[in-house]
Amino acid sequence: MAHIAYREALGQAMSEEMRRDEKVFLMGEEVGFYQGAFKVSRGMLEEFGPMRVIDTPITEAGFTGVGIGAAMVGLRPIIEMMTFNFSILAMDQIINNAAKIRSMSGGQFTVPMVVRGPGGSAARLAAQHSQSLESLYCHIAGLKVIAPSVPKDAKGLLKSAIRDNNPVICFEAQALYGTMGEVPEGDYTIPIGVADVKREGKDVTLIAWSKMLLLCLRTAEELAKQGIDAEVVDPRTLRPLDLETILHSVRKTNRVVIVEEAWPYAGVSAEIADRISHEALDVLDAPVERVTGEDVPIPYAKNLEQAALPSSEKIIHAVKKVMYLE
Numbered sequence: 001m002a003h004i005a006y007r008e009a010l011g012q013a014m015s016e017e018m019r020r021d022e023k024v025f026l027m028g029e030e031v032g033f034y035q036g037a038f039k040v041s042r043g044m045l046e047e048f049g050p051m052r053v054i055d056t057p058i059t060e061a062g063f064t065g066v067g068i069g070a071a072m073v074g075l076r077p078i079i080e081m082m083t084f085n086f087s088i089l090a091m092d093q094i095i096n097n098a099a100k101i102r103s104m105s106g107g108q109f110t111v112p113m114v115v116r117g118p119g120g121s122a123a124r125l126a127a128q129h130s131q132s133l134e135s136l137y138c139h140i141a142g143l144k145v146i147a148p149s150v151p152k153d154a155k156g157l158l159k160s161a162i163r164d165n166n167p168v169i170c171f172e173a174q175a176l177y178g179t180m181g182e183v184p185e186g187d188y189t190i191p192i193g194v195a196d197v198k199r200e201g202k203d204v205t206l207i208a209w210s211k212m213l214l215l216c217l218r219t220a221e222e223l224a225k226q227g228i229d230a231e232v233v234d235p236r237t238l239r240p241l242d243l244e245t246i247l248h249s250v251r252k253t254n255r256v257v258i259v260e261e262a263w264p265y266a267g268v269s270a271e272i273a274d275r276i277s278h279e280a281l282d283v284l285d286a287p288v289e290r291v292t293g294e295d296v297p298i299p300y301a302k303n304l305e306q307a308a309l310p311s312s313e314k315i316i317h318a319v320k321k322v323m324y325l326e
Contacts, residue, residue, distance in 0.1 A: 001182040007040045009151035009183050010116075010172065013158035014041065014078060016187065018048055021076065024162055025052040027063055028080030028117075037082045038118060038177045064090035064115065068097050071113040076162060081117030084171060085129050090115075091136075098167040099142030112165045116158065118174035120211055120261050124305060127297035132262035137169045138239045138271070144192055145239040147171040149213035151181035153236055156190030164192060173211035173261075195242035197249065201231030204319050205249040207272060208259040209235050212310060216259055219312040223319060230319065238268055246272065247280050254285040255322040259310050264292040286322040291315050 004012075018024045025048075030037055032045040032055040045053040056063040060081065067077035081087045087094070098111045121130035138145050144166055148154040154172070161168035198213060199220050208216040213234045220230040233249050235241060250256055256276060258269040273288040294308040320326040 001184050003180055004151055004183050005177065006151045006154050006172070006179050006181070007038055007177040009155035009181075010040045010158055011042055011044065012183070013155040013162070015044060015047065017159055017162045018044075018052060020187075023074060024076045024078065025054065025070075026078045026080060027054040027056055027067060029056055029058055029082045031055060031080050036080065038174065040177070041080070060086050060090040061093055064093040065097070067113050068093060068101070068111055071111040072101065072109045076112045077114070078162060079113060079115045081115065083129060083174070084117050084119035084133055085131050087115065087117070087133070094137075094143070094167070094169075095140050099140050102166070103142065110165045111167045113167050114158070114161045114170055115167070116161075116170035116172060118177070119171045120173040120175065121298055121305065121309060122174045124300055124302055125298075126300040130298035130305075132260075132293065134171055134238055135262055135266060135268050138268055142167070143239065144168045144237070145171070146192060146237050147210040148236060149176070149210050149234055151179070152183050153190055153196070153234075155183055156188055157192065157236060159187075160189045160192050163189070168192070171210060175211050176214075179214070190236070193237050193240040193242055195233055195235045195237070195245035197231065197245065198234045199230065199232035201229040201253065203229045203253055204231070204255040204257060204322060205246075205253045206230050206232045206257050206259060206315070206319075207235065207246060207269075208232070209238065210261070212259045212261050215310065215312065216315065219315045222312055223316060228319060228323065235272075241272065241275070243275055243279065246276065250276055250280045251283050254283055255319075256284070256288045257291060257315060257318045257322060258288065259291045259315055261293050261310060263295050264290065265295060267292055286324065289318040289322050291318050
């Protein structure tokens with residue numbers, strides 16, 4: 001298998017789908033001549049031309065609406081947000097049109113569209129450019145939400161999203177673009193709605209996605225040095241959620257810690273904790289613990305930014321709490 005970067009895996013997914021299906025096209029700010037703010041669309045303008053790799057003005061609501069209209073008449077647009085923080089400007093189009101048109105038209109129209117781009121914190125991007133907005137989109141009926149954590153999943157899930165006949169939101173943590181991993185050769189897809197156990201263990205289940213998944217894998221190695229064998233589950237898809245894979249792990253370890261970069265109030269981890277509590281309360285040896293970002297706008301200062309985000313220390317503390325070691 002090839003060893004490539006997360007950004008390259010995403011670019012391969014889009015290019016392969018555009019070669020496979022002439023109805024697929026990419027649109028967004030600086031996706032063409034600049035090749036994407038994070039170079040995800042490198043080489044695509046040269047291969048596919050300006051009719052299929054379209055640079056837009058700084059008008060998120062406008063080009064998202066154009067994408068919805070294109071999808072309604074049979075095309076399959078990929079809309080790139082320079083950062084998901086800017087998608088807030090297009091939420092009326094995404095929530096009131098993309099998510100609802102299929103049901104409001106009685107199935108006469110579908111919106112096979114992907115909205116993708118970077119989100120979350122990186123390195124001192126400050127409050128307006130560091131937000132993890134997954135829970136906002138997971139709340140909306142009619143949308144699917146994916147959040148791949150490794151290059152293999154990024155490529156396979158994005159290809160599935162492009163082929164899906166529903167609007168799919170694809171969160172790509174901006175801190176992941178340079179991370180490397182093995183990616184299978186040739187055409188392959190990963191089904192939307194199927195979780196993955198990234199590390200087998202028997203003492204406690206850690207549930208995390210996107211950048212937090214890598215943090216949990218590193219923390220699991222630290223826990224192993226202390227004699228605690230953690231299983232790490234990556235939902236990969238936040239809506240729909242593969243609850244069965246999560247419950248299978250919970251029934252094995254009897255203890256759960258969910259790690260989420262976003263704010264704690266009404267977060268995705270709260271939804272997962274609620275589902276576990278209702279479906280597997282009888283096997284839990286301790287209440288489900290959540291490790292989230294602090295309930296503040298992300299600070300600019302490096303020390304304050306780090307203090308506001310989940311860390312290995314916070315995860316280890318939560319694990320020892322569910323194991324009654326602290």
